[in-house]
Amino acid sequence: MILENIDIDYWNAKLKSKAPNEIIQWAMGLTNNKIVTTSFGVYSAILLSNMAKHDPKIKVVWCDTLYNDLETYEHAQKLIDTYGLNIHKYQPLLSREEIEATIGLPNLEDDNFKAFSEAVKLEPFRRALNELQPEVWFTNIRVRQTEYRDKKDILSLSKDGILKVSPFYYWSDQELDQYLEENQLPKNHGYFDPVKALKNRECGIHLQ
Template identity: 40%
Template sequence: MLTYNNNHKRSMISQEEINRWNVELHGQSPSEIIRWALSQFGSDEAIVSTSFGPYASVLLRLVTEIDPLISILWVDHGYNRPATYKYAEKLQNLLDLKLHVYSPRLTAARRDALFGSLPIARDNEGALRQFSIAMKLEPFTRAMEDLKPRIWIAGLRQEQNSNRQSLDIVSFDSTFQVLKINPLFYWTDVQMKEYLLQNNLPNEFDYFDPAKGDEKRECGLHASWARNAVNKQKANK
């Protein structure tokens, strides 16, 4: 059983209830899903994560249209390309985001000096994981401890990679012990592009996540191995 604050009252949420929610929310619009989540748990206990990658403006516009003061969390690992930093600045100004920026304790320059060049797709999985643990999981874990959300609204979509095929709109994230909501889960690239055009929103495709190596992999924030890595980090504090 999972413990949550539902309408500000302590309650237990079972996997059966999560399954029921997924059935009920299937076919609902992203805006309806977001409104449902915030009405269930409260926007003051929610965070929205973003990488300012492709289509990031879609989720950010949807959530801030419903609650302009909702907390937006960005882990800036220090290796973003100039276009991504400019995109982040543009969306910050356009949507007036309540942005919380967290960076690793290990700077990019220091990491490069100590460990060499960035891991690439053909490197062994261990190199990519170590990068993700130090440069993404560490600051994200710190952010979650500071902000203490009960729900995490993310931009995961089913068609993005094979790792996400088995997910759904609502799930329990055992790594960070929060309910994860993916309002755009069943949207296609075509629907994302249409939303951008309809709302005159900018996009950014010059994006690279060194924690993945390529778009077929999952970064540490959503990977199954993350829980052990986070627990180990906490134990070593």
């Protein structure tokens, strides 16, 4: 199947009734050039454990802002070790000390917040896409997370024409919590994104 010829509206309607594993399996057949992104956030174990089953060698892109807490770094290492994840870690070009000395740690109302977002998340992510040049990008975005994400679907296109696949798009927090419990997967309770800052605010990379 050629990506340019995919009817996204047709496939979104067809995939809506499918289980996440069926969605992943379908998308896996589109191309060998694919990535999955993670911040090792609250429900990251769900997508990553499923992706590892389908393709243990898939490139896992982690844009580490340098502002994760110890719980998140421990959570990340546990998942990396458990599933043998093929991690491609991207970090800011500046150290955390340099960022705080030149930009600071601004809040949402601060004039420097845009520069902070660019330094810790947006530039590293663009660098990842430029280097890896994926055709398919698996994500864990879901409806009801932000106003922007409510306008997406299981399949969507990035600004660069990358096909984004969100297998758990229609799942609620309650359904994900039940999945974690049933499959004995860890939950990263303490995850905090310094760019997203607010629960219903878009983190930035999905605007790319």
